[in-house]
Amino acid sequence: MLEGGWIRKMFEEGIALKKKYGERNVFDLTLGNPVIEPPQEFHRELRKWVDNPVPGMHRYMPNAGYPETRDAVAEHLSAETGILFTQNEIVMTCGAAGGINVVLKTILEAGDEVVIFAPFFVEYIYYIDNHGGVPRIVPTDARFIPELKSLEENITPKTRAVLLNSPNNPTGAVYSGDTLKAIGDLLGRKEKEFGRAIYLISDDIYRKLVYDGLECPQVFQYHPATIVTTSHSKDLAVPGERIGYIAVNPQYKERGELVGGLVFCNRVLGFVNAPALMQNVVKSLQDASVDVAEYEGKRDVLYNGLVEMGYSVVKPQGAFYIFPKSPVEDDVAFVGELQKHNVLVVPGKGFGAPGYFRISYCVEDWVIEGALPGFKAVAQQFGLS
Ligand SMILES: Cc1ncc(COP(=O)(O)O)c(C=O)c1O
Numbered sequence: 121m122l123e124g125g126w127i128r129k130m131f132e133e134g135i136a137l138k139k140k141y142g143e144r145n146v147f148d149l150t151l152g153n154p155v156i157e158p159p160q161e162f163h164r165e166l167r168k169w170v171d172n173p174v175p176g177m178h179r180y181m182p183n184a185g186y187p188e189t190r191d192a193v194a195e196h197l198s199a200e201t202g203i204l205f206t207q208n209e210i211v212m213t214c215g216a217a218g219g220i221n222v223v224l225k226t227i228l229e230a231g232d233e234v235v236i237f238a239p240f241f242v243e244y245i246y247y248i249d250n251h252g253g254v255p256r257i258v259p260t261d262a263r264f265i266p267e268l269k270s271l272e273e274n275i276t277p278k279t280r281a282v283l284l285n286s287p288n289n290p291t292g293a294v295y296s297g298d299t300l301k302a303i304g305d306l307l308g309r310k311e312k313e314f315g316r317a318i319y320l321i322s323d324d325i326y327r328k329l330v331y332d333g334l335e336c337p338q339v340f341q342y343h344p345a346t347i348v349t350t351s352h353s354k355d356l357a358v359p360g361e362r363i364g365y366i367a368v369n370p371q372y373k374e375r376g377e378l379v380g381g382l383v384f385c386n387r388v389l390g391f392v393n394a395p396a397l398m399q400n401v402v403k404s405l406q407d408a409s410v411d412v413a414e415y416e417g418k419r420d421v422l423y424n425g426l427v428e429m430g431y432s433v434v435k436p437q438g439a440f441y442i443f444p445k446s447p448v449e450d451d452v453a454f455v456g457e458l459q460k461h462n463v464l465v466v467p468g469k470g471f472g473a474p475g476y477f478r479i480s481y482c483v484e485d486w487v488i489e490g491a492l493p494g495f496k497a498v499a500q501q502f503g504l505s
Pocket residue numbers: 152214215216217218241285289323325350351352353359364
């Protein structure tokens with residue numbers, strides 16, 4: 121099976137189990153589909169645009185998106201980073217997935233390598249492959265943080281980009297400013313050594329979902345050739361609406377040519393432009409977010425429960441996933457045992473990290489509560505204390 125098939129496979133097993141045992145008796149922790157509804161401001165803006173249509177608001181537009189929306193994003197990023205962004209550095213996209221594909225099509229030549237850190241969001245493999253690139257997988261440390269030595273060993277004259285994701289899917293790890301600085305410094309040195317740009321692509325889709333009062337550092341200050349891809353799929357809980365953006369570092373000298381390429385690729389990949397209505401809606405929602413405390417509460421119940429049962433687990437600091445160690449080496453076998461208790465999770469194998477499993481906790485509280493006895497029974501079965 122293709123590695124990425126694991127999430128879908130488990131999700132589909134869940135549908136079959138629900139038919140057999142009833143919706144409320146199956147505890148499906150497989151998908152990253154936000155359970156929280158979009159914030160009130162989202163509905164307010166949506167109603168405003170639907171009730172007061174403006175002539176032309178459903179027509180084609182510049183492929184980069186509405187200038188007013190890009191201005192709003194630029195203003196938000198300038199305030200957050202202290203670096204002056206303008207609409208010229210922003211391209212509106214069809215979600216983060218659309219954005220990452222646009223970036224990779226723009227920067228990759230056949231055979232170029234893109235470094236990703238394991239465990240990883242498995243779609244990256246396919247996105248890189250879409251554009252003739254070769255994924256170069258680099259392990260992380262015990263807390264799922266990139267290790268400089270391994271990274272350095274994997275940067276070659278063919279490396280075109282390092283693609284990172286913090287807060288991370290599937291681990292919930294948040295990279296510190298020090299980690300980002302070390303990565304940026306290394307890329308700067310390697311650019312000089314190999315005489316070509318090495319892009320740092322930061323998938324910031326979970327950026328607003330951080331816990332314990334933490335702030336997620338911005339990457340722009342650490343490397344000039346930096347590109348952020350993100351979306352409102354998770355922070356406004358609207359993944360079905362396909363709205364996101366790419367932001368190019370204003371400190372990158374070749375940004376004019378790069379952005380020209382991004383706009384062209386947005387067009388010729390067939391996205392054409394990000395959805396018009398959503399661009400209008402999110403224009404004034406750049407600082408809005410779902411109530412992060414709700415996810416934090418779910419994390420706490422799950423994390424504390426698992427620790428008490430003896431699972432070895434790193435406390436996630438963001439996103440809505442937790443990535444414990446499987447009590448047995450064979451994560452697929454472990455996931456199979458859990459399934460006997462109608463609890464569905466995804467084996468770590470599906471994220472390039474066998475020996476672990478991923479729990480997605482963007483679910484209703486009863487799903488978490490209902491899953492805990494299953495986790496406990498399997499923990500006891502495998503001798504955890
Ligand atoms: C790390 C990561 N990047 C990108 C995406 C895709 O996001 P979007 O729905 O905005 O395309 C996801 C979706 O789950 C994700 O987890």
